[in-house]
Amino acid sequence: MNLLLTSAGIKNPTIHDALVELLGKPIRDANALCIPTAGYGHPQTNPSHAWRFISGQEPRCPMTELGWNSVGVLELTALPSIDRARWVPWVQQTDVLLVNGGDAMYLHHWIRESGLAELFPSLRETVWVGLSAGSMVMTPRIGEDFVNWTPPSGSDETLGLVDFSIFPHLDHPDLPWNTLHNAERWAAGLSGPAYAIDDETAIKVTDGKVEVVSEGHWKLLRS
Template identity: 65%
Template sequence: MKLLLTDAGVTNPTIRQALVDLLGKPVEESSALCIPTAQYGHPNVGPGTRPWQFISGREDHPGAMVDLGWKSMGILELTALPSIDEEKWVPLVRETDALLVAGGDALYLFHWMRESGLADLIPSLTDTVWVGLSAGSMVMTPRIGEDFVGWKSPSGSDETLGLVDFHICPHVNGEGRPGNTMAEAESWAATIDGPAYVTDEQTAIQVVDGTVQVVSEGQWTQLNG
């Protein structure tokens, strides 16, 4: 699987070009499925308005992913998949060019990736592009750190999929701005073993065949490197 792990979505031309490069064709010729599941588990999001905004592409921030002009768009709701025969959804996922994964609660998303069977399917999706937003990016790392734990995993762990060997602290902005401060990011990184990327909303991390490249028109820092 090819990864485009964004902080806040496709927020600038550089990140959009990285997406096109990973797809190997224009967005307008590509199919996508959006995954809103992580939003339900976040204490400040939950069901209701925000998932609808993500699915409909009517989000009020500059990093929306659903309304980029895709050739086709569908919904992959992970909480529904355990009650559906695999032949109803696995072929759909295999033939889709990109999975657009909303932010929210990374542990809740990870739980339903495993429960639904999507986590087991991922190793075979070699040509699919995973476009994560915030928690949709963090779920690919080994751990999120206790600072980001909201929804409690049945295991009590903060471990996530571990498809990459680094960690992500998103939404780091200047002092007095919404999001996390650099001091908070450094405190978080001190509890994490291994490299960690601190990103702002203009930054994404591209991973292809184990090669990591930061794609940014903003500010980012690598800690524990």
């Protein structure tokens, strides 16, 4: 998969252009599946957040409302109750997976529990667009500061499809904890590279090549 790891969705033309480049075609010609699962695991979210994400009613975090050819919903907690022969083609035939924010550990649990993670090696042309937790889940660790839902393992380890961690929503006015000072303290507790990114920033990963695309501010905290 190619990855577009955002803090708050497709917030500006620079991130939009990066998405189109990864898709290799206009958004109006691409089919999307949105994954709302992470939103159910975070203590500060509720079902209305999931509805706004799915319905494209969340202008602060544009994802589903970009003018896709089609948008479907892939709820990971439902997949274990559905025959794999039914849902696997849905994933294989989509162009992009739009993955909502919320709780990264809860999302990680259900990516594995649902069987979705098993498909990743075969999804070579698929684009994964993460929003906050939907981006953090692709990293090796999220750091203890971001663990709300405690997984059975008790660990903060996530999928590790990239070799860096992400501190999202840097200097967000509604999140006073998300300062650069706290991001640096968070990064000091990790063992690998880490980025702090604001909501106008995303990290594009293509064939293992990492590129920061931004109209805001960000910092590489550990290299």
